[in-house]
Amino acid sequence: MTPGKGENTHHDPIGQEQLPYRDPSLTADQRADDLVPRLSLEEKVGLLFCTVITIGEPGDHDSPGRFGEGSVRDLVEGKKITHFTLGELPSTEAAVRWQNAVQDLAAESEHGIPVMFASDPRHGFSATEGMTVASGGLSKWPELLGLAAIGDEELFERFGDIVRSEYRAVGISCAIHPQLDLVTDPRWARQLQSFGQDPDLVGRFGAAFIRGMQGSQLGASSVACMPKHFPGGGPQKDGEDPHFPYGKEQVYPGGRFADHLKPFEMAIEAGAPFMMPYYGMPVGLTLDGKPVEEVGFSFNRELITGLLRERMGYDGVVTTDFAIISDISVGGLEWPAKAWGVEDLSPEDRVLRAFDAGIDQLGGETATDVVLKLVQDGRLSEDRIDVSARRVLKVKFELGLFDQAHVDLDEAIATVASPAFLAEGQRAQARSITVLKNQGPLPLAQGSKVYLEGLDAEAASAYGLEVADGPEAADVAILRIGAAFEPRNEYFLEAGTHQGSLDYPQEMIDRVTELAASTPVVLDVYLDRAAILTPLEPHATAIVGNYGASHTALLDALTGRITPEGRLPMELPSSMGEVLKSSPDVPSDTENPLYPVGFGLSY
Incomplete structure (x- = not known):
C-alpha cells in the first residue's frame, strides 16, 4: 500500500x-x-x-x-x-x-x-x-x-x-x-x-x-x-x-x-x-x-x-x-x-x-x-x-x-483539478461575464490591436490579438478594475472586507477619461459587490462585469469563443445618494439604477 x-x-x-x-x-x-x-x-x-x-x-x-x-x-x-x-x-x-x-x-x-x-x-x-x-x-x-x-x-x-x-x-x-x-x-x-x-x-x-x-x-x-x-x-x-x-x-x-x-x-x-x-x-x-x-x-x-x-x-x-x-x-x-x-x-x-x-x-x-x-x-x-x-x-x-x-x-x-473539472470551471467563468454596454467593439476581431491594463499580454496574444505598447497605437484599450470600496484596517480581517462608499476615487475616473481620449475603452469590472459606474460609463465604449474570471476566461468572452450569458443578479445603482435612500432589506429599491437587476446584453 x-x-x-x-x-x-x-x-x-x-x-x-x-x-x-x-x-x-x-x-x-x-x-x-x-x-x-x-x-x-x-x-x-x-x-x-x-x-x-x-x-x-x-x-x-x-x-x-x-x-x-x-x-x-x-x-x-x-x-x-x-x-x-x-x-x-x-x-x-x-x-x-x-x-x-x-x-x-x-x-x-x-x-x-x-x-x-x-x-x-x-x-x-x-x-x-x-x-x-x-x-x-x-x-x-x-x-x-x-x-x-x-x-x-x-x-x-x-x-x-x-x-x-x-x-x-x-x-x-x-x-x-x-x-x-x-x-x-x-x-x-x-x-x-x-x-x-x-x-x-x-x-x-x-x-x-x-x-x-x-x-x-x-x-x-x-x-x-x-x-x-x-x-x-x-x-x-x-x-x-x-x-x-x-x-x-x-x-x-x-x-x-x-x-x-x-x-x-x-x-x-x-x-x-x-x-x-x-x-x-x-x-x-x-x-x-x-x-x-x-x-x-x-x-x-x-x-x-x-x-x-x-x-x-x-x-x-x-x-x-x-x-x-x-x-x-x-x-x-x-x-x-x-x-x-x-x-x-x-x-x-x-x-x-x-x-x-x-x-x-x-x-x-x-x-x-x-x-x-x-x-x-x-x-x-x-x-x-x-x-x-x-x-x-x-x-x-x-x-x-x-x-x-x-x-x-x-x-x-x-x-483534484482534473482536466474535465478545469474545463467546466473555465467555461462557467466565461459564460458568467455580463455585458452591460457594447457600442461596437465586442466581440473583438482576430488581429485587433489592444492596449492592456490588468490583462495578461501573453494570454491576449494567444487569442490572436496584437498587443500595443500604448493606447494611441491600439484599436481598443482593455482595462480591468474592481468595484470601489473604502480601505480600512483597524480590525483583523477588515482590510480584505470591502465596505463603505461605492463611489470611485477621482483618480480612477481620470484614468478612464484619459484612456478614452486616445482609443475606445473596454472596461471589465470585478463585481465582488455592486459598483456605481455612472461617472465611468460615458467614457467606456463597452463595459462587462465579472464575478471571478481568469485572463483566458475573460478573453473567451471578449472574443466570442464562449458566449457571455450573464444577467445581473443584483442592480447597479446610479449614485450613492440613491443607495442612502434605499432600505437594506429590500432588493432593487434604488431609484433609477444605472443597470437594473436582470440586465445583460448578448452578441
Whole structure:
C-alpha cells in the first residue's frame, strides 16, 4: 500500500470494534445512541467545538497554530476537539498526508472519534481570510454570484457535485456554505458568495447546490452542508459587516424578514445537516406582533429555538459563526468577540446564553474548559451537552467517517483539478461575464490591436490579438478594475472586507477619461459587490462585469469563443445618494439604477 493510501487504522485495545457504534450495518441514529453514553464529559464537550486548525507538515502534531489555537495535539488529544476548518491547502499530496496523520492521532483516543474537516468556499478567486479561500490546486469557478448570473439550476447541482468530489478527495467532509443571504444592500461586503437577491431563486439555487454536495441523503461520499447565515445576513444597517463592532445591527425597515428567511426553509427541505446563524443582532424586528430581543442571532432563543427548532422543525447541528465568545488578536490587530447585544456578559455567561438559545457548536473557539466548568458548577446540564453531542456524532456516522476516515492519495491526485473539472470551471467563468454596454467593439476581431491594463499580454496574444505598447497605437484599450470600496484596517480581517462608499476615487475616473481620449475603452469590472459606474460609463465604449474570471476566461468572452450569458443578479445603482435612500432589506429599491437587476446584453 502506498503511503497516504489509508485503511482505517482505528486500533481499539479493549475490543471496541465489537461495540454497536462500530457496526456499519446499524443506522447513524442507533450508533450515536450507543456511543454518547460511553463518552467522558471531556469527549462530549470536545464535540461542541468547530475551530480553525493550522495545516503543517504531515505528522507534525506539536507546532503551535497560527491563531493561538494550540498545536494539533493540544486540540485533538488535549481538548478532544474533532471538527476543524482549514485554510489554504498545500499540494494535494501534502494535504492528504497531513490529514491522514491527524486521523491517525484521533484514532488513538479511547473511542477513536474521527476528525471532520470543514471548509469555507474555496473554488473561486476570492481570498478574504475567514470568509473565503482561493481555489489553489482545486478547479476554479466564478463565485456563486457569477453562477447566479448564468441562472442555470442544473449548473448549480453540477457545481456542487464537483465541489463534493474534490473536497472528499482531499479529506474535507463539511462545507461551511452555501451562503444563502439575499443581496439587498449594494454596500454589503459579502455579496460575491451569495446567489443574488430573489428569495425563490436563491432558495432553488441553494437547494440544487446542496443536492450536488450531499446527494439525496448523506452518505460516505457526501459533503455535509452548513448553510449560512440564518435567518439571512444581507440586511445590514448602512451595509456594514457584523464581523466588526460598527456593523452589529441588522435592520428590516422594509418589513422583508420573511423573504430573507425563505432560502433557509428550502435548505432545510433539501436536508442540510448543519446551520450557521449570523453575527448580527436584529434591531426593530417583530415576530407574531412581538419585538425580538436585540442580541446576536446565536444568543437569540426566540430565533434559534423558537423559530428554527420549533416552528421550522430543524433538528440538525447549529454551529455559531466564528469567535462570538472570545476576543482575539492577530498580527497586531484586535478582533473583539462578536457578542453583539451581550458584550457586557462574561465569556462563561455568553457560552451559557448561546447553549440556552439552542446552538450545538461554538465556531472558532477552543474554550472547552469554560463549558466543562459550567457543567461542573451545575449551570449547564450534562443532559443538554448530550443532546448536542449526539447531533454532531450522527452526522459523522452518516458521512461514514467512523468506517473510513482516511483518504486515498492516488484517488485524490486523479480527482483534484482534473482536466474535465478545469474545463467546466473555465467555461462557467466565461459564460458568467455580463455585458452591460457594447457600442461596437465586442466581440473583438482576430488581429485587433489592444492596449492592456490588468490583462495578461501573453494570454491576449494567444487569442490572436496584437498587443500595443500604448493606447494611441491600439484599436481598443482593455482595462480591468474592481468595484470601489473604502480601505480600512483597524480590525483583523477588515482590510480584505470591502465596505463603505461605492463611489470611485477621482483618480480612477481620470484614468478612464484619459484612456478614452486616445482609443475606445473596454472596461471589465470585478463585481465582488455592486459598483456605481455612472461617472465611468460615458467614457467606456463597452463595459462587462465579472464575478471571478481568469485572463483566458475573460478573453473567451471578449472574443466570442464562449458566449457571455450573464444577467445581473443584483442592480447597479446610479449614485450613492440613491443607495442612502434605499432600505437594506429590500432588493432593487434604488431609484433609477444605472443597470437594473436582470440586465445583460448578448452578441
